[in-house]
Amino acid sequence: MNVGGSVVAEQLKPAVTLTGTAKDGSGGPPIGVVDIGESERSYLCRVSLPGLKNNESNINCEIERDGKVHVYGVVTGGVLKDPWTMYEMKVQELCPSGRFSISFNLPGPVDPRLASPNFRSDGILEIVVSKPVSPPV
Amino acid sequence: MSSTTSHLFEYDDEDPPEPEYFVADDDGDQIPPDPLLKSGTFILEPTTLTTELPQTTQNGVAADPVQISGDRERPEQCTSPPGVSKSTAERVTSSAAAAGAESTPRKKGQPQVASGALPERPSWLPEGWGAECKVRTSGASAGSFDKYYIEPVSGRKFRSKVEVEYFLQTGSKPNKKRSDADADADANGNRPEKSGSKKKKSAPLNFDFKNLPEKVRWVLTDAVKDQWTPFVGDKIIPKSTRQEWNAAFQFSCS
Numbered sequence: 530m531n532v533g534g535s536v537v538a539e540q541l542k543p544a545v546t547l548t549g550t551a552k553d554g555s556g557g558p559p560i561g562v563v564d565i566g567e568s569e570r571s572y573l574c575r576v577s578l579p580g581l582k583n584n585e586s587n588i589n590c591e592i593e594r595d596g597k598v599h600v601y602g603v604v605t606g607g608v609l610k611d612p613w614t615m616y617e618m619k620v621q622e623l624c625p626s627g628r629f630s631i632s633f634n635l636p637g638p639v640d641p642r643l644a645s646p647n648f649r650s651d652g653i654l655e656i657v658v659s660k661p662v663s664p665p666v
Numbered sequence: 667m668s669s670t671t672s673h674l675f676e677y678d679d680e681d682p683p684e685p686e687y688f689v690a691d692d693d694g695d696q697i698p699p700d701p702l703l704k705s706g707t708f709i710l711e712p713t714t715l716t717t718e719l720p721q722t723t724q725n726g727v728a729a730d731p732v733q734i735s736g737d738r739e740r741p742e743q744c745t746s747p748p749g750v751s752k753s754t755a756e757r758v759t760s761s762a763a764a765a766g767a768e769s770t771p772r773k774k775g776q777p778q779v780a781s782g783a784l785p786e787r788p789s790w791l792p793e794g795w796g797a798e799c800k801v802r803t804s805g806a807s808a809g810s811f812d813k814y815y816i817e818p819v820s821g822r823k824f825r826s827k828v829e830v831e832y833f834l835q836t837g838s839k840p841n842k843k844r845s846d847a848d849a850d851a852d853a854n855g856n857r858p859e860k861s862g863s864k865k866k867k868s869a870p871l872n873f874d875f876k877n878l879p880e881k882v883r884w885v886l887t888d889a890v891k892d893q894w895t896p897f898v899g900d901k902i903i904p905k906s907t908r909q910e911w912n913a914a915f916q917f918s919c920s
Contacts, residue, residue, distance in 0.1 A: 542722040553884040571919050589884040590894075594878045602886075640875075641882035646894045648886060662875050 535613065550654045558647070561631040571643075571659045572635045576600055579652035580623070590647065592641035592658055601630035730853060792834065796819040873914040 559579050562644065566573040581588060581602060591599040604624045643659035711891075746813065787797055796816035802808050815824045824830045833839060879898050887895040896903040896911070903911070 546888075581890050584889045586886075586889070588889070590884040591881055593881045594886065626846040640878050640918070642879065642911045644882065644884060644896075644898070645915060646884050646886070648720050648889065648892050657919070659915060661878065662914065 531665050539551060540541060554575055560629060561600075563631065563633050565633070568638060570662075572596075572637075572639060574598060574633070574635065574658075576631060576649070576654040576656070577652060578602075578654050580604070582648050582650065588645050588654070590644075590654070590656060592639060592644050592656075593663075594638055595630065596635035596637055596639050596643050598635060598656070598658075599630065599632045601628070603628055703856050788827070791815060791830070795830070875914070 553624065559577055561582070562577040564575040564577075578588070578600075580588075581604065585605045586602045588600070588602040591597075592602075593599075606625050638661055639658040640661045642657070643662065645657045647655045647657075649655060691887075791797060795818055798814050798816065800812045800814065802810050802812065812825070815830050816822070817824065818828075822833075822839075824833060831837060881898070883897045884894045885897060887893050896908065
């Protein structure tokens, strides 16, 4: 995301300026934005899961052979640096802690064994799934 | 030949007049010039020793393994006893191997492996490179020879002319040895982009292309390493099956 300007001095409500494609995005939670691409032999889908690349989130990705994809896990909210301090949330725009799931359909059937999930360090989950393969002759 | 032993360790001497011992390499003419060892000097290889030496010599440094071997006429008067020369030989060969000497330090763990310089040095081998030959002493293939070519700078070994030429062109080895790739497969798990690139194009034999499971659940088992583990139902897919999937995935997407 493109956050414009310095927000350090601002209080609580950060002055967030969105530019470019981020500006066109919906105002909803950034978790679960999905892109889907297709090649001759496989599909690529990208799911935004910011802040969830950790071992506590327990990310699962179910792929069915009819092309249904079901991503679920837990939003942990991260670990606070000083756990003894209580914060009363003044702004809550990120996803609150708790379970979540994202379901969508790929445009066609796939072979769910032939998948290569890749959780990028920028918080985008990329999944390449092969279309069903005819056995080699 | 009749000069004093004081010349014995003057390696700079192009034509040493009185070499005391002679390394077993009778056909030492085939060994190429070495950047560190002056011509006329050779490294003593304990296993190549063929004859006995009196325990003591005139100057009391009998065990020094770097010998001057200009004395072609006296092959019968030879080298130090293996027991004495062992440690010093290893010391010198290890330092010399880095500079591309044609003999390599022997690992203590495998003393039974016979090795030595190749009887004939291939003409295509670049100057400075070492060549050696090892005989397999155990297993079904015992008795057969393995040739190795040794790169002078790093001491890396190559097993074939093809490997050497590939290295000369690209600076790297053509492909990992099979055993290395197997060891890596563990770490890579289900990362097809790292492992199995060799398998591309060749169809995976054991993969059942027709019977697709209804559903596969991929679980992020290690977020740091981005490792995903597939499950069908509640059953984890064993690594061997996963590797087949990997191969099939490479095949299908290539």
